[in-house]
Amino acid sequence: MVSVATTFPLADFFDNDVVSVGRALIGAKLEANGVAGIIVETESYALDDPASHSFVGQTPRNAAMFGPPGTIYVYRSYGIHWCFNLVCRPGHAVLIRALEPTDGLETIKRRRNTDVLQRLCTGPGRVGQALATTPEHNGLPIWSAPFGLQPAQKRVEIVSGPRIGISRATEKPWRFGLKGSRFHSKPFA
DNA sequence: CGGTAGATCGACT
């Protein structure tokens, strides 16, 4: 018989280096608060990475980033947006930058206050608004309600480039995208 | 189209 006694398969998925997980998340289906979409753009942030919130050590704001693999880390960006991350090994996390929306389109349109498909989930702030993720989700595991994640079943083609909007460690090509997707926040060069 | 000001919060100088 096939044993399925392992506790949380997704914990193993996230217990890897943050660049591998950033790539592996491309093509995965992310569910949250009644809506869902295919992850088409991510960025990896490591512990010894000057561009990462965790670089300066643990603070009240980034505490969730030091949780176990599969932890959700939500942070306030520019005083306005709630950006959504998934923790790999403690201190390492992947920012979800863009989705191709698949489920709950009407809900997403209402939350985003627009009908324009290409503006629903293309950018980290927009993803947070579309998924209705807030700090109250900080520290929750991705495998329990109201969240869910189904890793890509097939191998997908991935493009990469420099991360967006940072001023340090700009040389690392740790932004990843689903090749050919029309739902990137910015084109890959 | 492209450029930019404004919104607004936590961490750090």
Place this chain on the structure above:
DNA sequence: GTCGATCTACCGA
């Protein structure tokens, strides 16, 4: 006080 892992509205060409 300054600066972001950002987005939108509004301006001018």
